[in-house]
Amino acid sequence: MTLPRSTTQRDEDLIRDFHYIWHPCTQMKDHEAEPPLLIDRAEGLHLYDREGNRYLDCIASWWVNLFGHNHSHINQAITDQLQKMAHVMFAGITHQPAVDLAHKLIEWSSPNLSKVFFSDNGSTSVEVALKMSLQFWAQTGKPEKKRFVYLKGAYHGETLGALSVSGIDLFRNRFEPVLMDNLEVEGPDCLRCPYGLTRDTCKAECFEPMEKALVEEHQNIAAVIVEPLVQGAAGMKMYPPVYLEKLQATCETLRVHTIYDEVAVGFGRTGGLFVSEQLRHKPTFLCLSKGITSGYLPLAATLTEDRIYQAFYGDHDTFKLFIHSHSYSANPLACAAANATFELFAADGFWDALKERIATLKECGEMLKELPWCGEFRQTGLIGACELVRDRDTLAKFPMTQRVGYQIYKKALQRGLFLRPLGDVVYFIPPLVIDPETIRSMVTTARDCIHDVLSEV
Amino acid sequence: MTLPRSTTQRDEDLIRDFHYIWHPCTQMKDHEAEPPLLIDRAEGLHLYDREGNRYLDCIASWWVNLFGHNHSHINQAITDQLQKMAHVMFAGITHQPAVDLAHKLIEWSSPNLSKVFFSDNGSTSVEVALKMSLQFWAQTGKPEKKRFVYLKGAYHGETLGALSVSGIDLFRNRFEPVLMDNLEVEGPDCLRCPYGLTRDTCKAECFEPMEKALVEEHQNIAAVIVEPLVQGAAGMKMYPPVYLEKLQATCETLRVHTIYDEVAVGFGRTGGLFVSEQLRHKPTFLCLSKGITSGYLPLAATLTEDRIYQAFYGDHDTFKLFIHSHSYSANPLACAAANATFELFAADGFWDALKERIATLKECGEMLKELPWCGEFRQTGLIGACELVRDRDTLAKFPMTQRVGYQIYKKALQRGLFLRPLGDVVYFIPPLVIDPETIRSMVTTARDCIHDVLSEV
Ligand SMILES: Cc1ncc(COP(=O)(O)O)c(C=O)c1O
Numbered sequence: 001m002t003l004p005r006s007t008t009q010r011d012e013d014l015i016r017d018f019h020y021i022w023h024p025c026t027q028m029k030d031h032e033a034e035p036p037l038l039i040d041r042a043e044g045l046h047l048y049d050r051e052g053n054r055y056l057d058c059i060a061s062w063w064v065n066l067f068g069h070n071h072s073h074i075n076q077a078i079t080d081q082l083q084k085m086a087h088v089m090f091a092g093i094t095h096q097p098a099v100d101l102a103h104k105l106i107e108w109s110s111p112n113l114s115k116v117f118f119s120d121n122g123s124t125s126v127e128v129a130l131k132m133s134l135q136f137w138a139q140t141g142k143p144e145k146k147r148f149v150y151l152k153g154a155y156h157g158e159t160l161g162a163l164s165v166s167g168i169d170l171f172r173n174r175f176e177p178v179l180m181d182n183l184e185v186e187g188p189d190c191l192r193c194p195y196g197l198t199r200d201t202c203k204a205e206c207f208e209p210m211e212k213a214l215v216e217e218h219q220n221i222a223a224v225i226v227e228p229l230v231q232g233a234a235g236m237k238m239y240p241p242v243y244l245e246k247l248q249a250t251c252e253t254l255r256v257h258t259i260y261d262e263v264a265v266g267f268g269r270t271g272g273l274f275v276s277e278q279l280r281h282k283p284t285f286l287c288l289s290k291g292i293t294s295g296y297l298p299l300a301a302t303l304t305e306d307r308i309y310q311a312f313y314g315d316h317d318t319f320k321l322f323i324h325s326h327s328y329s330a331n332p333l334a335c336a337a338a339n340a341t342f343e344l345f346a347a348d349g350f351w352d353a354l355k356e357r358i359a360t361l362k363e364c365g366e367m368l369k370e371l372p373w374c375g376e377f378r379q380t381g382l383i384g385a386c387e388l389v390r391d392r393d394t395l396a397k398f399p400m401t402q403r404v405g406y407q408i409y410k411k412a413l414q415r416g417l418f419l420r421p422l423g424d425v426v427y428f429i430p431p432l433v434i435d436p437e438t439i440r441s442m443v444t445t446a447r448d449c450i451h452d453v454l455s456e457v
Numbered sequence: 458m459t460l461p462r463s464t465t466q467r468d469e470d471l472i473r474d475f476h477y478i479w480h481p482c483t484q485m486k487d488h489e490a491e492p493p494l495l496i497d498r499a500e501g502l503h504l505y506d507r508e509g510n511r512y513l514d515c516i517a518s519w520w521v522n523l524f525g526h527n528h529s530h531i532n533q534a535i536t537d538q539l540q541k542m543a544h545v546m547f548a549g550i551t552h553q554p555a556v557d558l559a560h561k562l563i564e565w566s567s568p569n570l571s572k573v574f575f576s577d578n579g580s581t582s583v584e585v586a587l588k589m590s591l592q593f594w595a596q597t598g599k600p601e602k603k604r605f606v607y608l609k610g611a612y613h614g615e616t617l618g619a620l621s622v623s624g625i626d627l628f629r630n631r632f633e634p635v636l637m638d639n640l641e642v643e644g645p646d647c648l649r650c651p652y653g654l655t656r657d658t659c660k661a662e663c664f665e666p667m668e669k670a671l672v673e674e675h676q677n678i679a680a681v682i683v684e685p686l687v688q689g690a691a692g693m694k695m696y697p698p699v700y701l702e703k704l705q706a707t708c709e710t711l712r713v714h715t716i717y718d719e720v721a722v723g724f725g726r727t728g729g730l731f732v733s734e735q736l737r738h739k740p741t742f743l744c745l746s747k748g749i750t751s752g753y754l755p756l757a758a759t760l761t762e763d764r765i766y767q768a769f770y771g772d773h774d775t776f777k778l779f780i781h782s783h784s785y786s787a788n789p790l791a792c793a794a795a796n797a798t799f800e801l802f803a804a805d806g807f808w809d810a811l812k813e814r815i816a817t818l819k820e821c822g823e824m825l826k827e828l829p830w831c832g833e834f835r836q837t838g839l840i841g842a843c844e845l846v847r848d849r850d851t852l853a854k855f856p857m858t859q860r861v862g863y864q865i866y867k868k869a870l871q872r873g874l875f876l877r878p879l880g881d882v883v884y885f886i887p888p889l890v891i892d893p894e895t896i897r898s899m900v901t902t903a904r905d906c907i908h909d910v911l912s913e914v
């Protein structure tokens with residue numbers, strides 16, 4: 001195996017990394033030329049390497065961090081819980097951190113949701129929703145309802161069940177032969193709207209294919225799963241609430257469950273705590289993870305309605321129970337971090353400050369729009385994304401092999417930003433506590449990097 | 458909804474639990490009569506409720522705890538790491554806790570294993586192995602190798618991919634229509650050996666069906682997955698190494714991958730660190746979780762060989778990379794707990810002391826064997842299991858509706874033991890640091906509970 005070049009100057013740890021670790025979603029050969037950052041500590045909005053170089057965490061460590069790194073309140077909550085009990089099993093046993101958290105989740109989410117099932121990550125929160133939906137129909141006389149509908153470009157995780165409702169070809173194609181037989185539907189594509197409409201004024205005419213699929217197939221459909229408002233991994237594709245309104249109405253009429261996967265958009269990213277609650281929607285299932293612990297520890301939750309719960313409730317010998325578990329379900333340390341996160345949300349002035357930050361990001365977006373390669377700058381709450389194109393008029397993309405996004409990523413690292421473009425979409429999901437000034441310098445630097453890289457392509 | 462009875466004496470938290478939480482693998486209606494324990498703190502081998510009652514954690518909180526609760530060394534490691542950085546993303550970035558841990562995992566596991574892929578729980582560690590195996594074959598000219606072989610009674614987790622290689626009907630049957638098309642094979646059943654042989658002297662004659670399946674189907678088989686030596690969720694069914702020797706030889710000859718799922722048996726449970734390493738086997742994939750953090754935090758790892766890794770290694774535009782990720786991959790706090798766990802394994806005298814404890818458990822097993830309902834007391838390392846039967850001669854089981862195991866569970870709680878029988882198998886997987894005296898009192902009390910319950914059935 002080839003080692004990173006100039007090993008003499010390299011840190012011993014980077015060599016061991018290259019020897020022993022297979023990183024997620026990474027072509028490891030890229031690390032021959034460009035080893036990963038070796039991050040030693042993190043503080044507030046910044047990551048620090050061993051030489052003391054700092055990098056702004058523009059994407060909040062894969063969209064998880066909300067209140068900054070090394071936050072005293074969250075640290076304290078974890079330390080306090082650690083002194084009592086790091087973990088205990090969650091069948092036959094309960095504990096206050098989980099009870100408090102479940103209570104808050106139910107209080108703050110859509111009023112139709114009443115039960116919380118804990119698991120460890122976003123993928124498992126989706127698997128739980130899929131399985132609950134399937135078993136519900138199997139136990140209520142409709143076992144033929146066993147397919148799921150998902151949108152093209154959707155991302156719901158990569159365990160095989162979650163991957164079966166994800167619509168990104170590159171992630172699926174190697175595994176297609178073993179995936180569930182679900183139904184992929186063309187979803188909103190607002191930048192390249194085939195109806196020639198815009199988000200502000202359209203009536204989600206693009207709901208057509210979904211409606212058709214549901215009308216024709218609802219007797220075999222258990223649920224529709226969506227990332228409400230923002231399709232993250234697809235490249236922060238954004239679409240208007242009217243699509244979800246239509247979806248909800250149609251699903252209600254046709255008796256199909258809805259799964260709102262708010263793993264990425266939940267917990268304040270869009271300006272309110274949950275999209276579904278903000279929009280007053282009533283998803284049958286709500287999937288949460290990522291920000292739930294403010295990015296400190298793995299934890300996930302699937303919320304659902306009492307009518308689902310009741311279909312599993314009964315005497316032992318009916319065997320109607322939901323048989324699903326993970327060893328670390330409702331880990332008390334993670335629950336403690338989540339409870340502390342809720343306290344920070346409740347702190348005075350937080351939501352107003354967030355509004356301001358969102359406004360600042362909007363303002364800064366104007367800078368990006370001026371770039372000749374900016375196909376669109378779009379924003380939902382504190383998520384901002386600039387889709388780069390080769391030709392602004394035709395919206396023609398750069399060839400994938402040119403790795404434009406990757407080059408911008410490397411340039412930005414040199415200038416102290418940890419960005420991680422999705423293809424050619426440069427996006428920002430900073431911690432929610434980012435101050436207006438840092439927003440400005442982040443976007444300015446990103447713009448310069450884009451400019452410098454693309455001027456030379 | 459019905460609340461737990463006599464709510465006046467109940468703790469407010471238990472009512473909230475019943476209102477808001479859906480517990481894993483639990484018929485929630487059982488909690489009307491028997492609410493969960495509300496555990497407030499844990500220390501060493503014991504769990505404490507709010508009234509100060511203590512319960513011996515006989516199954517190490519779902520088989521995860523190794524060195525006892527609230528262990529100062531592990532707590533310190535978590536606290537130290539917390540002050541530097543709770544979490545950072547693991548693509549484009551690495552950190553010392555992960556590097557140290559990967560290094561140790563490779564050092565201590567079978568010599569053929571050279572790469573570590575991190576995820577969050579046992580189920581995802583299995584999903585990763587399944588997906589790597591599938592993609593390996595797809596990328597090396599054998600896309601038809603896309604089925605997996607698993608044993609009857611196997612348990613590998615409950616995400617839909619992991620469930621597709623699990624062989625417990627009760628867990629599968631509601632989801633059968635959406636599971637992968639894999640191959641279930643009759644495995645060892647030593648207590649009721651159809652060949653009339655015993656573990657000590659047999660040559661794994663029961664390998665026959667596996668051999669037949671592999672010979673006939675190997676061209677379509679990606680991998681065989683097993684829980685080496687102990688099928689945990691099946692009821693701590695135990696089988697001899699010779700079965701695995703045959704499996705390894707056959708898989709090598711027929712070019713089929715092997716996945717050793719040591720999520721439950723890894724990390725010292727069997728008397729050595731890993732079963733595969735102890736037996737000098739060379740699994741293609743090794744799945745680890747549970748004990749990896751000594752039961753403090755969710756973390757998992759899938760280890761594999763260089764020849765697998767190399768099939769994914771190449772230039773970016775080959776798109777051969779393994780596209781799989783979880784937001785919290787290689788969480789630094791969890792890695793820190795895992796590194797501290799390795800330090801405890803390396804402490805002077807640990808392995809000798811463990812041997813003694815294993816011997817004590819063996820001794821105590823004799824007590825259980827005297828019970829007229831003991832079909833078998835079996836043991837592998839510090840895992841001991843007593844399979845209860847209605848008739849010792851015919852090994853006839855109790856009717857499931859009698860819930861014999863559940864009654865013993867309730868009786869044991871009253872006497873300060875947290876047992877959680879699997880059906881009618883009463884088993885012990887205590888923390889590895891349990892002292893001989895506590896082993897004795899644990900088994901004695903369990904025996905008395907079994908006696909008292911079954912005398913009245
Ligand atoms: C919308 C959505 N769902 C599910 C997931 C999967 O979560 P995890 O990575 O924790 O498995 C993600 C992660 O990026 C996500 O963005």
Ligand SMILES: Cc1ncc(COP(=O)(O)O)c(C=O)c1O
Pocket residue numbers: 325326327328578579580581583612613614615684689690718719720721722746747
């Ligand atoms: C052998 C085995 N594999 C996989 C798993 C799944 O692990 P988790 O519960 O962390 O998803 C378990 C859990 O009990 C197990 O015993």
